[in-house]
Every structure is written in structure tokens, then in C-alpha cells.
Amino acid sequence: MVIAKLFHVQIIKHEWLKARAEENWDREIPFGAIRGEIQDRNGQLIVGNRLAPTLYFMPSQNKEPEKAAAMLAGILQVDQQKLLEKMTKKSYMNKLAPEGKNITQEQAMEIAKLQIDGLYTGVDFVRNYPYGELLSRLIGFTGFDGTGLAGIEYAYDEILQGTGDKIRLYTDAKAIPLPHVDDGFQTGENGATLELTIDIEMQKVMERELIQAMEKYDATQAIGIIMNPKTGEILSLVSMPTFHPAEYQETDQAIYNRNLPVWMTFEPGSTFKIVTLAAGLEEKLIDLHHDYFNDPGYTMVANARLRCWKREGHGHQSFLEVVENSCNPGFIEIGRRLGGEKLDKYIRDFGFGESTGSGIAGEAKGILFSKDRFGPVEQATTAFGQGISVTPIQQVQAVAAAINGGYLYRPYIVKEIKNDKGETLKTFEPEMKRRVISEETSAQVREALESVVANGSGRNAFNDGLRVGGKTGTAQKVVNGNYADGDYIVSFMGFAPADDPELLVYVAVDSPKNSIQFGGVIAAPIVGRIIEEIAPIAGIEKREGQIEKEYRWGDAMTHRVPDLTGMTKGMVARQLHTYRIVWHGEGDVIKYQMPVPDSVMQADDIIHVYTEDEE
Structure with a gap:
């Protein structure tokens, strides 16, 4: 019996007893x-x-x-x-x-x-x-x-x-x-x-520009988003001020707990007019070129006087000029033609009033008027972006749909999940929620917004050959239920190229100082510089067919650079150019020049030409 028990313990139960002992x-x-x-x-x-x-x-x-x-x-x-x-x-x-x-x-x-x-x-x-x-x-x-x-x-x-x-x-x-x-x-x-989905090089450009804007305008905070409007991929997402993740304990919780592009809600201002414009065009209630509106500087709605940002008004103008001038009464008229029910439907179809589903922690839904409180005044103010509360990511999602052919894509931030061997575990693809407008309407929206940058309130975002379109926004901040005097969030929504958008860039600067508080003055040039710098990263080249920038009093005089390549000094002299030309090299024939031919230069700029000997 002893031998049998030893056999059972040492042979049969050995591994089990050893494991229990090791525990x-x-x-x-x-x-x-x-x-x-x-x-x-x-x-x-x-x-x-x-x-x-x-x-x-x-x-x-x-x-x-x-x-x-x-x-x-x-x-x-x-x-x-x-x-x-x-x-x-x-x-x-x-x-x-x-x-x-x-x-x-x-x-x-x-x-x-x-x-x-x-x-x-x-x-x-x-x-x-x-x-x-x-x-x-x-x-x-x-x-x-x-x-x-x-x-x-x-x-x-x-x-x-x-x-x-x-x-x-x-x-x-x-x-x-x-x-x-x-x-x-x-x-x-x-x-x-x-x-x-982030592109780190684009992120560097965006963060640098917003850091400089914070310092220049002594702003409270700043927001930036770059998205591919064809897919919903977020290429850059910026909240300023920032912090170092390894030193979060030394940072204010209000900074590290709030990702502003998805968390912050505020009145969008004039960038929201893109939605009203798209709805009016889709319903064929306006014609950009052959329909006109007179703006005396205000409009009366249910005994309420709603003013244009330009006190004296814009006068008689086409609806394309209404968009270029960001005319509030003109957009109130578009909202009136749509009616409250249709306007509310388009706003919700464009994704407002609900989370975008981006997968970014802390995303807010924003606030819209309820249907029982959507009266004539609320309808009018909503048409030009006042009285409602939205997030930046909602605005970018909506504008992407307005310019990409009408497809509302879910914004997303994660592209792929891989194991430690580099093998793909899960891939995230573009997800279209619904179609909100037709390609024909979207093309008209793109045309109007390109004209805003060439001839309207967004002229400071113009980039020769990149065909930038966009819309300014200037929203008065609400504090304790009242509009704060002299306190604004200025923004600009820009995209390029206008004929086939691949980049959508949104910038908002909160409570800027040391400048006139308009989106076209502060935010538009920031977006213009960002698009110019990230276009090569996205593989975007300059193209034909842009709307030329209209000269206005106070603008620097500009000219198209003549093509001097292949010419000799004598040939250039006979052309009687008034440009300042600096010659480089010992040769007779111009090999290449800077700036390149057909680009835009100011009248007092210098053309540098580089020569070589004729063979």
C-alpha cells in the first residue's frame, strides 16, 4: 500500500502537486x-x-x-x-x-x-x-x-x-x-x-501656425482641424494651449481633459452659412448669378430688427455677392425661402445636433433649437449661424459634405490596429452616413466659396494656382446667457483645390486681441499659409482655371511673371519690362528664373534670372 501510494504521488500526481507547491x-x-x-x-x-x-x-x-x-x-x-x-x-x-x-x-x-x-x-x-x-x-x-x-x-x-x-x-x-x-x-x-490618420508633418505646420497666432493676438485658445473631405480622415487636430504628456500633473485639468475640436461648443457664425447656402441651392430657391437681393443693412423679422455686420448694408447684389460679402440679411432671405421645417431638416441631415462618431473621447453633441421653439426669429438667426451651438468637428464634417459632392462621411482618427509583429488586426475604412446634396449643388457651393476667397471676405487666404475656397466666421461669445461685448471667436474654413477638394482646413482663434476681430483678418491668412505649406505634402499641384483675385484699393499691385527663359540680355532689354531684374551667372542665355513664369508677384518684387553660355 505504501509503495502504491508513493507511485501515485511521485508519478501520477507529480506534475499537479509540483504546480501546487510552486504556487x-x-x-x-x-x-x-x-x-x-x-x-x-x-x-x-x-x-x-x-x-x-x-x-x-x-x-x-x-x-x-x-x-x-x-x-x-x-x-x-x-x-x-x-x-x-x-x-x-x-x-x-x-x-x-x-x-x-x-x-x-x-x-x-x-x-x-x-x-x-x-x-x-x-x-x-x-x-x-x-x-x-x-x-x-x-x-x-x-x-x-x-x-x-x-x-x-x-x-x-x-x-x-x-x-x-x-x-x-x-x-x-x-x-x-x-x-x-x-x-x-x-x-x-x-x-x-x-x-x-494623422499626418505628423501637417500637424507640425498647424501647431506652429496656431502657436504664433496665440502669441501675436494674445488669444485665450485656438483650434485647428485638417480633414480629407473625400474620406473623413482627420489629418491634423490641434488644441492650444498644449502641454507635455509626461508632465500632465503640472498642467491645469481644463487643458488636458478638453480636446477643443470635439469638446468645445459655440455659435459658429458665418461659417455655418455654407449649410444654408447648400440647402437653398439644392432646393433651387436661389440662383447665384441671376437672382438678386437688396440689403439696406438690416431686415425685420417678427418685429425684431436683425442687422448685417455692415451697418450701412451691401445694397443691390446678386446671391453670389451675398455669399462673397457674408451678408446676414441675404442669408436670412435664403432661410425664409426654405422655411423652418426644411432648414431644420438640412441642418440635421448635415450632422448637427448629434455626435459625429469620430471615436475621440469627450465629443459633445452641440445644441439646436427644438422644433417647438423654432420660430421666425430663431429660423432667421440660425440661417446665418447665430443662436445655436455646434462643435468644430461638426462644422468640418458638414462642410466636407457640402464640397465633396454631397456625401456626409464620419470623421475618424484611427486608421489601423497592428500587433507587435506588424500584422494588421483591424483596418478602419471611410464610412458614408448619407448623401445630403447633389453633385450639381456641391459644384455651385465650391464655385461660390472660391469666389469668397478671390473677391470676398476671405481674400486673405488666396493662394495663386491652388484654387482655395472658403468662408470666414466671426461669432460673438455668449457669457452667462448674454453676448459679451468685444469678445469673439474668429474662424475660417478653407479647402483646396476648389475643383476637386483634397484638403479641408479649419482654424478658430478664441478672444484675439491686438487686431480687428474678424475671421477674414485673423483666421483667413493663417489658413492660407497652412494650405500653401501642406499642399506639397498632400501631393497637390497648382492648376488652371482659378478665379483671379480682384484688385481692391489698398491691395499691393501684382502682375503675372513673364517667361524670360531662353532669352538673352539684349532680348530682355528690347521687351522694355519695368520689373527689377537681377542677373546671376556669366552666360548670355537665361536658363531659369525665380519666381517661375506665370506666378503672381508684387510690382516692386525682383525677378532673379540665372544664365549659361550658348553651346
Whole structure:
């Protein structure tokens, strides 16, 4: 019977009993989980991981903890007594945090040379940000335990989180190592990598421009979005001011908890007029070129006098000029022709009053008038973007539909999820919600908005050859239920190229100072510079057929640059050009020139020509 029992225990039940024993003997030293990376659409690293070892101490394995604490305190530059208290705490294994958590590799190597009994180094990782503060209010940050607490890190925490490796030490009840059992290693799993739709180069341009705008205009905050209107992919998302994700504890919660493009709601102002315009054109209630409206500077609606931003009015004008001039009474007339029910339907069809479903944490829905409170005055003010509350991401989604042929796409920020081997786990594709207007209407909207930039309120966004279209916005801020005197949010919605839009850029500056507070003065030139710089990144080339910018008093005189290539000095002299020409090189024939032929130059600019000898 004894022999049978020994056979049963040592042979049949051996593995089961050994596993149960090891569970009682093992002491785990964790290796920090490798959290998944966050990359841009081209695989550029936005958030990675940096090795940061953490110290663990077994009191039962060291008879001189005071001596050990003294040696460690000098290397870690921490209080020796506090460190000793953690090392002598009654436990089988003590984590020396925060004093010994996330130490440098140099410190870890120096400590390893001391050969301190009972001291173990666990491998840990912290987030690494190669671009510093860039994109911080979108990506968010992680806590001391590696858990996502805000932004993308929070929204996709389960996907990014890894399980981590572990070293298993086997000891007796007094934490003395067991000589007959080998230490083990338990392998974990790395977190998945998120590839965003963001283009990091476009993000750099947008953030730089908004930082400069904040400083120049002493603004409270600024917002920027770049989207591909054909797909809904968000190429850049900016909230200013920003912060460093590794130092979030030193930042105001109102900054890191609020991603302004999706969280902030405010009256859109004149950028909302694009929706009213699209609805009026779709219903064939206006004709841009052959329908006219007279603006005396105000219009009466239910005994309420609603004024145009231009006090004396714009007078007799076509509806194309109504759009160019951003004439409030003209848009009130479009809203009147539509009627309250149809106007409300188009506003909701364009995505207002509900979340866009972008997947970005903290997105708001905005506020529209309820149907029972949508009277004549509310209908009139809504037509020109006043009295309602929307988010920037809703405005971008709606305008994208107005210019892309009428297709309302869901904005999205994550392009792909991959495992640590680079294998695709999930791909996100463009998602069309519905069609809101026809291609014919969309073409008319594009034409009108290109004319706004060439001849109207958005002229400061004009870029020769890029065919920029857009709309200004100037919204008075509401504080405690009343409009704040002299406090505005100025914005501009621009896109390019107007004949086939590939980039949609929105910029809003909150409470600017040191300037006239109009979107066309402050926000339009910012968008113009952004589009000019990111167009090559998007592969957009200059094209024919643009609406030429109309000269107005006060504008710099401009000319098209003549083509001088192939000419000699004598030939150029006979042309009797009044331009200032600077010659470079010892040759007789012009090889190339700057600026290039047919581009726009100011009258007092210089043409640089570079010569070579004739062969």
C-alpha cells in the first residue's frame, strides 16, 4: 500500500502537486508591460516606450538593510530614511516606489555593481514622446501604472495595454531561495499598435501656425482641424494651449481633459452659412448669378430688427455677392425661402445636433433649437449661424459634405490596429452616413466659396494656382446667457483645390486681441499659409482655371511673371519690362528664373534670372 501510494504521488500526481507547491513557493518580479505604440498614417512614431527599471527588495534576504539603503540613496539621490522605511516594511517583497521606480539605465547599471543581497531590478517602461508636446491633447497620457488616463491613451487603453513578462523566484516561507528548484520566466503579450490618420508633418505646420497666432493676438485658445473631405480622415487636430504628456500633473485639468475640436461648443457664425447656402441651392430657391437681393443693412423679422455686420448694408447684389460679402440679411432671405421645417431638416441631415462618431473621447453633441421653439426669429438667426451651438468637428464634417459632392462621411482618427509583429488586426475604412446634396449643388457651393476667397471676405487666404475656397466666421461669445461685448471667436474654413477638394482646413482663434476681430483678418491668412505649406505634402499641384483675385484699393499691385527663359540680355532689354531684374551667372542665355513664369508677384518684387553660355 505504501509503495502504491508513493507511485501515485511521485508519478501520477507529480506534475499537479509540483504546480501546487510552486504556487506557494514562487515570488514574482514583474517586467513592465510593453504598451503598444501610437504612429501617424505613414508609420512615424508619435508615442513609444522607454526602458525605465524599477527596484524590488526582499528584507529576509538582507541582514544589513541600513547599509543597503545608504548605498542606494546616494545613487538615487533620495532621502535615506524614507528609503529604509520602504525596504524594512514587513512583506516578502517591497517595491521601492517612487524612489526606485523608473530609474535611468545608468543608475540601474551602477546599482547592479553593488551586488546588494535581496535587491532585484524589474524591467519597466514609461511612455516616450519623440515630438514632445505635439498632439498632446489628442493622444493624452498614461498614469504611473501605465494605464491610459486621457485622450487616445484612454479611449484605446484595452488595445494598447500589454500583460508584461515576469521572473518567478522560488523561495521558502522565509524568502530563502530553494536550491532544488530553478527560477522561471513567464512570457506576457505586448500591446497592439495604433496607426492614426494623422499626418505628423501637417500637424507640425498647424501647431506652429496656431502657436504664433496665440502669441501675436494674445488669444485665450485656438483650434485647428485638417480633414480629407473625400474620406473623413482627420489629418491634423490641434488644441492650444498644449502641454507635455509626461508632465500632465503640472498642467491645469481644463487643458488636458478638453480636446477643443470635439469638446468645445459655440455659435459658429458665418461659417455655418455654407449649410444654408447648400440647402437653398439644392432646393433651387436661389440662383447665384441671376437672382438678386437688396440689403439696406438690416431686415425685420417678427418685429425684431436683425442687422448685417455692415451697418450701412451691401445694397443691390446678386446671391453670389451675398455669399462673397457674408451678408446676414441675404442669408436670412435664403432661410425664409426654405422655411423652418426644411432648414431644420438640412441642418440635421448635415450632422448637427448629434455626435459625429469620430471615436475621440469627450465629443459633445452641440445644441439646436427644438422644433417647438423654432420660430421666425430663431429660423432667421440660425440661417446665418447665430443662436445655436455646434462643435468644430461638426462644422468640418458638414462642410466636407457640402464640397465633396454631397456625401456626409464620419470623421475618424484611427486608421489601423497592428500587433507587435506588424500584422494588421483591424483596418478602419471611410464610412458614408448619407448623401445630403447633389453633385450639381456641391459644384455651385465650391464655385461660390472660391469666389469668397478671390473677391470676398476671405481674400486673405488666396493662394495663386491652388484654387482655395472658403468662408470666414466671426461669432460673438455668449457669457452667462448674454453676448459679451468685444469678445469673439474668429474662424475660417478653407479647402483646396476648389475643383476637386483634397484638403479641408479649419482654424478658430478664441478672444484675439491686438487686431480687428474678424475671421477674414485673423483666421483667413493663417489658413492660407497652412494650405500653401501642406499642399506639397498632400501631393497637390497648382492648376488652371482659378478665379483671379480682384484688385481692391489698398491691395499691393501684382502682375503675372513673364517667361524670360531662353532669352538673352539684349532680348530682355528690347521687351522694355519695368520689373527689377537681377542677373546671376556669366552666360548670355537665361536658363531659369525665380519666381517661375506665370506666378503672381508684387510690382516692386525682383525677378532673379540665372544664365549659361550658348553651346
